[in-house]
Amino acid sequence: MKMHHTLTENRIMDAAQEDDNTGFCVACGADAYSVEPDARKYECEECGERAVYGAEELVLSITG
Numbered sequence: 001m002k003m004h005h006t007l008t009e010n011r012i013m014d015a016a017q018e019d020d021n022t023g024f025c026v027a028c029g030a031d032a033y034s035v036e037p038d039a040r041k042y043e044c045e046e047c048g049e050r051a052v053y054g055a056e057e058l059v060l061s062i063t064g
Contacts, residue, residue, distance in 0.1 A: 001061050004029035009062055015055035024058060027051035 006029035015022040016037075023035035023042070030046035032039075037056035044052050053061075 001026060003058075007058070012055055012058045012062060016059045018055075021054070023052050023054045025049065025052045026058075 003026045004024075007024055007026065012024065015024070015031075021034050021036065023032040023039050024030070025032060025044035025047060027049040028044060028047040028051075030044060032042065032044065032052045035042055035052060035054050037054040039052060039054035040057060041050045042052035043050050
């Protein structure tokens with residue numbers, strides 16, 4: 001999966017450890033709130049793309 005350049009491994013891991021339902025848009029790099037940990041392809045409120053993933057889901061993609 002191609003991710004926005006601002007989505008570093010540290011940023012994703014920190015969000016997953018916070019366990020506060022944070023996610024990220026892989027298209028624009030925006031934070032997304034109140035998303036399920038396993039969220040995939042939710043609509044981004046910033047750019048409108050269906051590219052929001054839960055932080056835990058992104059951890060699986062970078063470590064998997």
